[in-house]
Amino acid sequence: MGTPTRRQILAFLVAAPTLTIAVNLTGDEPTAEAAIPTPPAPADLIDLGELLILAAAPTSNMLILTVESDGMVTLQLPREEVGQGITTATAMLVAEEMDIPLSQVRVRLDDARPELLFNQLTGGSNTIRAVYEPVRRAAAAARTRLVAAAAARWDTEASSLRTQEGEVVSLDGLHISFGELAVEAANTALSVGSPALKPESEFTLIGKATSRIDARAMVTGTQQYTLDLDVPGALPTMVRRPPSINGTVRSVDNAAAVRAMPGVVDLAVIQTGVAVAAETFGQALDATRALKVTWNAGTVDSESDATIKKKLRAAALPFVVPPLLTQHVDAEFDFAFASHAPLETNSAIADVRADRAEIWAGLKSPIVAQQTIAQELGLSEDAVKVHVIQGGGSFGRRLFFDSALEAARISKAMKRPVKLMWSRIDDMRHGRARAASHHKIRATYALGNVLTFEHRVASVETDFRHGLGEILTAMAANLPVGGNLSFAQTVFLTTIKSPYNFGVTTQLLNEVPLKMHTGSWRSVYSANTRGAEEIMVDELARKLGKDPVAFRREFLKTDKQRAVLNKVATEGKWGQSLPAGFAQGVGFHEEYKSCTACMVTIDARDTKNPRVVKAVIAADYGRPINPRGLEAQLLGGLTDAIATTLRAGLHLDRGLPLEGSYSQFHYARQKDSPTDVKIFIMPPNGEPGGAGELGVPAAVGAIANAYARATGIAPRSFPINFPVDFEPFPR
Amino acid sequence: MPNYTFSVNGKTVTVDAPADLPLLWALRDKLGVKGPKYGCGINVCKACTSHINGKAVNPCVVPVADAQGKEVTTIEGLADGDILHPVQQAWLEQDVAQCGYCQPGQIMAAVALLKRTKKPTDADIDAIENVCRCGTYFRVRKAIKRAAELMGG
Numbered sequence: 001m002g003t004p005t006r007r008q009i010l011a012f013l014v015a016a017p018t019l020t021i022a023v024n025l026t027g028d029e030p031t032a033e034a035a036i037p038t039p040p041a042p043a044d045l046i047d048l049g050e051l052l053i054l055a056a057a058p059t060s061n062m063l064i065l066t067v068e069s070d071g072m073v074t075l076q077l078p079r080e081e082v083g084q085g086i087t088t089a090t091a092m093l094v095a096e097e098m099d100i101p102l103s104q105v106r107v108r109l110d111d112a113r114p115e116l117l118f119n120q121l122t123g124g125s126n127t128i129r130a131v132y133e134p135v136r137r138a139a140a141a142a143r144t145r146l147v148a149a150a151a152a153r154w155d156t157e158a159s160s161l162r163t164q165e166g167e168v169v170s171l172d173g174l175h176i177s178f179g180e181l182a183v184e185a186a187n188t189a190l191s192v193g194s195p196a197l198k199p200e201s202e203f204t205l206i207g208k209a210t211s212r213i214d215a216r217a218m219v220t221g222t223q224q225y226t227l228d229l230d231v232p233g234a235l236p237t238m239v240r241r242p243p244s245i246n247g248t249v250r251s252v253d254n255a256a257a258v259r260a261m262p263g264v265v266d267l268a269v270i271q272t273g274v275a276v277a278a279e280t281f282g283q284a285l286d287a288t289r290a291l292k293v294t295w296n297a298g299t300v301d302s303e304s305d306a307t308i309k310k311k312l313r314a315a316a317l318p319f320v321v322p323p324l325l326t327q328h329v330d331a332e333f334d335f336a337f338a339s340h341a342p343l344e345t346n347s348a349i350a351d352v353r354a355d356r357a358e359i360w361a362g363l364k365s366p367i368v369a370q371q372t373i374a375q376e377l378g379l380s381e382d383a384v385k386v387h388v389i390q391g392g393g394s395f396g397r398r399l400f401f402d403s404a405l406e407a408a409r410i411s412k413a414m415k416r417p418v419k420l421m422w423s424r425i426d427d428m429r430h431g432r433a434r435a436a437s438h439h440k441i442r443a444t445y446a447l448g449n450v451l452t453f454e455h456r457v458a459s460v461e462t463d464f465r466h467g468l469g470e471i472l473t474a475m476a477a478n479l480p481v482g483g484n485l486s487f488a489q490t491v492f493l494t495t496i497k498s499p500y501n502f503g504v505t506t507q508l509l510n511e512v513p514l515k516m517h518t519g520s521w522r523s524v525y526s527a528n529t530r531g532a533e534e535i536m537v538d539e540l541a542r543k544l545g546k547d548p549v550a551f552r553r554e555f556l557k558t559d560k561q562r563a564v565l566n567k568v569a570t571e572g573k574w575g576q577s578l579p580a581g582f583a584q585g586v587g588f589h590e591e592y593k594s595c596t597a598c599m600v601t602i603d604a605r606d607t608k609n610p611r612v613v614k615a616v617i618a619a620d621y622g623r624p625i626n627p628r629g630l631e632a633q634l635l636g637g638l639t640d641a642i643a644t645t646l647r648a649g650l651h652l653d654r655g656l657p658l659e660g661s662y663s664q665f666h667y668a669r670q671k672d673s674p675t676d677v678k679i680f681i682m683p684p685n686g687e688p689g690g691a692g693e694l695g696v697p698a699a700v701g702a703i704a705n706a707y708a709r710a711t712g713i714a715p716r717s718f719p720i721n722f723p724v725d726f727e728p729f730p731r
Numbered sequence: 732m733p734n735y736t737f738s739v740n741g742k743t744v745t746v747d748a749p750a751d752l753p754l755l756w757a758l759r760d761k762l763g764v765k766g767p768k769y770g771c772g773i774n775v776c777k778a779c780t781s782h783i784n785g786k787a788v789n790p791c792v793v794p795v796a797d798a799q800g801k802e803v804t805t806i807e808g809l810a811d812g813d814i815l816h817p818v819q820q821a822w823l824e825q826d827v828a829q830c831g832y833c834q835p836g837q838i839m840a841a842v843a844l845l846k847r848t849k850k851p852t853d854a855d856i857d858a859i860e861n862v863c864r865c866g867t868y869f870r871v872r873k874a875i876k877r878a879a880e881l882m883g884g
Contacts, residue, residue, distance in 0.1 A: 082830055083828075083829035083830025083831065083865050084829070085829070211823065211826040212826055212828060214828075214831065215822070215823050215826060215827075215828055216823065217831075218828040218831030218834050219806075219815070219819040219822045219823060219827075219828065219834060219835075219838060220806065220807070220809075220810055220815070220819065221765070221766025221767075221805065221806030221807045221835045222766075222807075223831050224765070225768075225832060227759075227765075227769070228765040230763075236756075236760055262732070262749055263749075279760065280748075280752060280756040280757075280760035280761065281756050281759070281760060281769070282752045282753050282755070282756035282760075283749075283752070283756075285772065341864055342830070342832075342864055343768070343770050343776065343778055343830070343832040343833050343862065343863075343864045343865075344768070344770075344830070344832045345769070345770075391830065392768070392830045392831070392832030392833075393829075393830040393832060393864045393865055394830075395864070421769065423772065424770065424771040424772060424773075424776070628826055632826070632829055632865075632867070632870070635866060635867065635869055635870065636829060636865050636866040636867070637866075638866065639863075639865075639866020639867075639868060640866060642866075643866075661771050661773060661775050661776070662770075662771060662775050662776045662862050663771075663773070663775040667862060667864060668866065668868070669860055669861075669862060669868070670856060670857050670858075670859050670860070670861070670868045670871065670872065671857040671858070673866075673868035673869060673872075674869065675853050675869075675872065677869040
């Protein structure tokens, strides 16, 4: 954080955290009368985001905000920006609270700060929920000091002064810029009243559609990602990886020949393969390809899609309600592995010396990265400096610090700074993926009501060994007993719930631990779990002879939920007649105190090559900070759902995904995207809910339901069209 | 190693590199031009899209030798000083970028498209294969149409 210079003031927030966590946050009271109420699930009472906020609370006042004498204000944000727009949203919070133009606010991503404990993890859609009040408190504290400094200078009462556009203004027309006051405001002898937060009714910027603060850098090519940084001496470095997941090097059979290749500078065997440093990445890649390596077996060599499907089916817990007593609907669903595939592959720069180390990478859990790397290198924690660099996408991938740890190992082995880049093929085959899952759902109904709704999820273990972002909880997740599986249960229980009054509802997870690389993928369990449930909702509606929208309207629990559903039904002209092969579909999802409905129109005249041609989405975030950013997140969630529902997945074959690039893992492209998208953000009505992950599950349901209505084919396995339509790259 | 001389964003440069070194690495690792991004290395993600003599190419599969004597334009060369190209301007208006990593390539592909056709149809835009993993496609589409307007198409 550095020592304050004379040009700056530092506003540490020293007030006790006042973040209050309301436990009963289900919004309005359940209003459905005819339906059989479903008692609240754990996720209704406290969700993962709230757990993360609670964990972060003790240090939530340790934000650093700096006012410079040129009037620029810098917020150090202990989170990672990967495109989700949190730097823009938090800059807006600062600008609003300080009454300064947005252009005067900079947001810098904090280095790893172990003193923040659980308050430096970017996940669970928790950033804005966690910092909404603390950031405004920091800004209010700074503004109060600046006003006090002006009052002292003008020898008047602070209460007679106001702030606007980065200036303190007096009743009789005096005005002075914040920058001019910065040094005086830092005077500890200054008498300062207690800072009050601006009432939400007076917001002028929060809630207003605002463009990204880094948009210009992005369109001019000056936005810097990890690999764009110039760290002196850091050589382009790549790794030759094993032919199956977690294989290890037995021997390198042509090291001398590869060392002699043009541009090659160094070579080192590490836990994960053979690293080559060269003058350019092109030469490093050529060298890794030229290596002849004998490998030891991997950890899942006997696993392929068929064996995993079998294990998952065996792991799904039994239903409680027998099917014989009542009318019922049963269905089973399968979801393939899905790569996060951020466009910026795993990458990191490491400069490891005998007594210290410095790391640069896109990191959502930088504290545990720092602590683990320090342990690995045999250095003390404070000898390892970890810089958090804005990332080129994440979708959950950068919760883990695989590339930072690997770069540190290589730098240590080669005794030189390295700039490590994973190839796309490696990123897809040896990087992390959303775990494959199997779902069994049974719903019973009678007399127009749903009596029971049971969902059994069996999933390949999702790795949560990043813990809450620091070493203690990461170690807990690593414990052999309980460990990751208990962590997974907590995440499942605090994210999965049903928004419907479907009588007795049970949703249970059972995981199959396999030693492979998985990780939370945007919306964690919800995309598959809630996506499958939304398909069941349509099938239940059909059984009961009801329209999918009318059925949801009847069984949703609250008016807030119904409002977003009604919005898409109206704006999307639900029920309009469409040509043969086209159909509409709807989905709903609620998580982290936000809710959304999605309606799509699909063109499935070619059932093997369907296209979503239109989408209408409405979302209620409680307190939208930046509607334009929220629309962007919903658009991204929609595209994720289009990809993973229709075409994009990984085939596992003898311990390795077959897919190795975007020509094989069919993430959606322009030709797969709708040409008509309308998104509606509901007006403010409370505190901010989660945003980054909300859009995916509703869209998964909407797309699958539209496909079913257009084709008459009930989708059961995802992606729906998933042939191996390519020649896999050599192992 | 042989030398290759070509222009990058209006400036003549000479690089000492093996003939088959992909232009992407000559730009990024030898010349410090970091706008074009690596995403796949095999011309399927298109993140590195740049122009050679005004036409869209993917420098991850163009050998540096092929650039000899030619004009290479990357995202950094698109604006005229502080004055943005209309496509960049449209990108800002639509707030297209999320993580931003693919956007230099998306913009360079759009510029090339608008050179070929003043008023691109949806089918023309569908033909752009650049992957955006954040899924900004609808905004990309709107921005291309807006840029066409700004350019008088």
